[in-house]
Amino acid sequence: MVGTGTLGLRSRWGRTVLTALGIAIGIASMVAVVGISASSKADLIAQIDQLGTNLLVVQPGNNVLGEGATLPPEAPAMIRRIGPVESATSIVKLAATTRQSPYVPKEDANGIDLYAIESNLLATLEGSMASGRFLDQGTDDLPVVVLGAVAAERLGIRSVDGGRRVYIADRWFNVVGILDSLALNADIDRAALIGLDAAVTMFDVKRNASSIYLRAQPEQIESVRRVLAATANPHAPNEVSVSRPSDALEARAQVDQNLQNLLLGLGGVALLVGGIGIANVMVISVLERRGEIGVRRALGATRHHIRAQFIVESSLLALLGGILGVTLGAAVTFAYADRQGWLVEIPTIGLAGGVGAALVLGAVAGLYPAARAARLDPAEAVRPTN
């Protein structure tokens, strides 16, 4: 039956593909919408999970004149004193360049930021090491450095094996560790990290934090948030910016839903148009194949055989469109998610649903043409057309 059903499709290949394309576009857009939004959501959820919803970030804001403010040096210590704060860590941005060697001109430094950090940064951000180890109290004042994932790549360092060094400001630092990429801390990914004590002795930096990361007990997060600005800078709480990275992600996950429904609706319309296209082409096909229908009836096909043949043909046509569409939709999802740097997630139910929907649509679209084919009077159908 399937072999018989494909005959009409194979002998009019161009038309088959064009007709299937109608369905394919509908299915592809729906799969892509579902896939992209699922990937985006999966990515957001992964980020939220990874980051935890109890991470807060304190940064210097602007003063009343709109100029960049600073955080007082004692801010991290003050924040640690808030009861529900489990851990807090500060980073201080340094102005020095980080290069592969002194022979690389300073202007060609790869845009790698340098931060002075405390040894509990890794734990607070819940990061992990790709290679080597993190800075600890014992090494804090030695010329050693830990590289963020992106920074390490730019410097061409994949692992700490073999005693790799980088040239920071005007001296060599031993690379002791490389971080895995951090979900929301792209700034750390792009940075070289040295111990705060080392930075203070070597670069004579001020201890004004450029960011303070802290984790609080999840159920106390709101009350902690309320007192953070005043705690960090009691004299000018309005010059402190407090953010919760997971908030932005959750808001994004919400916004996506409305857009997704709209796009799904459009995809549905495209699918419907594709279905009508199939019905149309099948009606034409029945008219053209009067002789074939007649000869099949003469060879012993019942009305039921003829009806089934055209429904199968129409379903296969739509199935082809469905497979094409799902493939196209998945490809679009992959490409898009890849460009966004997301995890790709296409729900299997979306794929199966896409193919299934096409199949059902094809069968329905085939009902009317198939009924017309089955109704054809066999004697009439075998008569020569003038």
Added chain:
Amino acid sequence: MSEATPVLQLDQVTKTYPGSPPVEALRDVTLEIAAGELVTIVGPSGSGKSTLLNIIGTLDRVTSGTIAIEGHDVARFSDRALAGMRSARIGFVFQQFHLLEGMSAMDNVATGLLYQGISRSQRRSASIAALERVGLGHRMQHRPGKLSGGERQRVAIARALVGDPAIVLADEPTGNLDTRTSREILALLEELNRDGSTIIVITHDLEIAAQLPRQIGIRDGMVEFDSSDAVTVAPLASLGTIGGRA
């Protein structure tokens, strides 16, 4: 079934196409064809030859009268039963071949067995045998488009024969062929008849008709003569009045 049962019996068959005025395509047609016969139906254009063949082939139903194929009164058959009768007992050959373009000669012939519930491999081997019978053993894998008119009609004849039907119906099988090829196709039908097939063929070629064992003349939907009737003795004389068609 007894030996004497004719393959085909028509008794006072009438076929009227509704319309204004209605067309009486067949009137009171009564005839009998025995197993192993080779019969030609002749008559002017519009005389009802195709209508008669479609009725015999159960593609069309009678308005009144009875038709029995191998003793079965097919007027009472359901659509499904008629389809079964056609698939197992009747073979068709058409003027415009009606081969399926998308498949090879072999698959076209195998389609003759498709609706009988026969396995694919059996269909194939029967198809090969049938094509060899019509002298097309070397053209099995060709698409109809790659075959000459005569070869296409041979494929169609093989398709009609492949199920070993009780009767083969050919409506102007040589209508689209040149004279030489027509002779060859007729010769093939005669040969198949010698091997036992019962064949009814509509033809315009009076010369050919005259060579065949039995002629039935149709005019205005009525049997004008039947060469097997003892009473009608001069059939070929009246054949001269046909030829209304170019």
